[in-house]
Amino acid sequence: MLKQRILTAVCLLPLALAGLFLLEGGGFALFTGVVVLLAAWEWTNLAALSRLSARLACTAALGLAMVLLWLGGGDRAEGLLWLGAAAWLANLYWVTHYPARQAQWATPARRLAMGLLVLLPCWVGFNSLRASGAEWLLFVLLLVWLADTGAYFAGRAFGRRKLAPAVSPGKSWEGVVGGVVATLALALGYAAWLSLGLSETLCLLVATGVVTLVSVLGDLVESMLKRTRGIKDSGVLLPGHGGVLDRIDSLTAAIPVFALLRVWL
Structure with a gap:
């Protein structure tokens, strides 16, 4: 398993970095669109769709939505970022009330709607x-x-109080604190690198804290659905790593929220 994980990472990491940082405009939108559509394909499984035709149709529908947004100039629409933020508030409610409120989102149609409001933003x-x-x-x-x-190292060393035992028993509040400390240090380093002023640095620190907490929620939502x-993994597309959604679950929350905070601030 470890050998598979290493080989997969060695093969995919250069491709991912090249796609994220060398492509711009339409090329970048296409690259990230493919990644999101692979995650959408896995989400249809999380939504309990079993028919191949239904899974393909739902994935294609998201692809069509992205094409229409791109053609209409709405691929960076702030309104969709706000919609995504509202969806994460709903996800927070469902995670903290799992499994008591499971019936509110458990139907395949509602899980698909949840996926649309996660992946498109x-x-x-x-x-x-x-x-x-x-x-x-x-x-x-x-x-x-x-x-x-x-979060991993702080949780291993100090983890005592469970964060969401009904959803992900391995996560602890101490791990969350460790993750926040690490990302705030990153924000300070970034502020120094970009020569940000005091007010800009404070804004970045606040945004970093919020997005760190939201990234944890992204992981928890996928764990709740699985x-x-x-099931253990969202898919099998990445040998040794599970599915694409398993690798980007935190990003699905962090990316739109940080983009919104950056625009807003």
Whole structure:
């Protein structure tokens, strides 16, 4: 398993970095669109769709929505970012009330709607951040990685109080604090690198704290859906790593929220 994980990472990491930081405009939108559509394909499984035709149709519908947004100039629409933020508030409610409120979203149609409100704003957020400069896209990618890394080590060392035992028993509040500390250090380093003023630095610190917490929620939402579906991984597209959605679950929350905060601030 470890050998598979390493080989997959070695093969995909250069491709991912090239797509994220060398492509611009339509090429970047296409690259991120393909990633989001692969995640959408896996989401149809989380929504308990079993027929191949239904899964293909739902994935194609999201692809069509992205094409129409691109042609209409709405691929960086702030309104969709706000819609995505509202959806994450609803997801927060469902995660904190799982499984008591499971019936509110458990039907396949509602799970598909949940996926649309997660994945489409994520794609819009990618485009918005890339248009504002590669440094901010790099920042949010590093933020998610450091949040996950800090949470892992802090949770291993100090984890006592469970964060969401009904959804993901391995996560702890101490791990969340470790992730926040790591990402705030990143924000301070970024502020120094970009020579930001005091007010700009404070805004970045606030945004970083919020997005770090939201990235944890992205992970929890996917865990909740997988637990409901009775599966371990969202898919098998990445040998040793599970599915695409397993790798970008935190990003699906962090990207649109950070893009919105950047526009707003």
